[in-house]
Amino acid sequence: NAGVTQTPKFQVLKTGQSMTLQCAQDMNHNSMYWYRQDPGMGLRLIYYSASEGTTDKGEVPNGYNVSRLNKREFSLRLESAAPSQTSVYFCASSVVFGSSGNTIYFGEGSWLTVV
């Protein structure tokens, strides 16, 4: 059971380039999330998908787009990368969206550097 799988693990981009981070979960979870983690800032929610077919903005959505391809897969796209998007990106999933008892499980992370 792989849990939450993200690709690529490491990526270096030039300013203005685009790329897509892929995420898949095999836990039959309904909800999926993309977070970014920066030193001193903690984990911040970029976008989430409460269920297949829906997506919504989180705290820091600017510069990103997402696609919930099916129940398993949730991708994050950077259309025109900027140095401020250098970060560690975590995909996550949970069984139930927004429940007070919800537990979120994280993928292994994707280290992105924009030069």
Place this chain on the structure above:
Amino acid sequence: QKEVEQNSGPLSVPEGAIASLNCTYSDRVSQSFFWYRQYSGKSPELIMSIYSNGDKEDGRFTAQLNKASQYVSLLIRDSQPSDSATYLCAVNSLTTGTGFQKLVFGTGTRLLVSP
């Protein structure tokens, strides 16, 4: 005021001692509280959840919640060098107007356990 606050540390304890990690939160209606452990270069891993006032014990870990004081803590008994990591406090917070209960993370406390 940050929604979830933690002392960044590092908190240094000798092997075998009790490590006490603290977290305060600002949203009075929060119902769910989580502690995640994150090793350097790895993803956050859930170690404890707590929903009611009082203590919850799981092996060497005890989570303590005081909703009146808006305070949650994690005690690690018989600390081991392998416990050296960053501990993230996370609190469910209701997003106004959407019904979405987002998980808000603190910036984490770095724990160092010396042999």
